[in-house]
Amino acid sequence: MAIYNSDFKNQLLESILTKDGDLNSFELIISWFTNLKMYASLEIKECSINQTQNWSIDDLSVSHDSGKYFEVLGVKCKVGNREMSEWYQPIIRQREEGIIGFIIKKINGIYHLLIQAKLEAGNFDVLEMAPTVQCITGSYNNPEYNVVYLDYFLDKKGIVHYDTLQSEEGGRFYQEQNQNIVIEIGEDELNEIHPNYIWMTVKQAKAFIKFNNYFNIEARSLLACITPV
Structure with a gap:
């Protein structure tokens, strides 16, 4: 069940509207993110399912032999009011529910979110x-x-402050749900953080949402659930 009281909502609103109290400037956050990109790399290559370890294919799906992670299904879709009335597509079905969450705390009197730079x-x-x-x-x-x-x-x-199951986008993920959580910690906690993380205000986070390729869809969705404006 979601927990979202009016006092927390008002304090979030104050964090969005205030002009002072940012731990890190907008420019510093962009510099942190840009520097991490310089050292991040990801190589993707196509391969046959037969070349993978512990993944199998049958008439219905592609799945992991352990029963974990996810499986890829082939589905036939029929819709009466689309540009195409019928088509086939792959769709992902999760095997286990996941967790998506923000740690927040007050710094200089206003709420900050602990954000990670994630490679995917x-x-x-x-x-x-x-x-x-x-x-x-x-x-x-x-x-x-x-x-x-x-x-x-x-x-x-x-x-x-917030704890609920959220459904994911149904056109690509079959009945997928993940636990969405927002937890507030004390002001004296996590003063030293992992280098792939940074504190930013709710106001700064909402500013980054205006631009492409900064905030991912999970961060956007969770932020939308808790911010009053």
């Missing part, structure tokens, strides 16, 4: 700004991955 296949420019934690399809359960700050959300370390 499909990003237009290698990196995009993402929520503090973004683990879709339950990938945080994989012992091979070390998800920074995940324990704050699993153990609810702080004041939970």
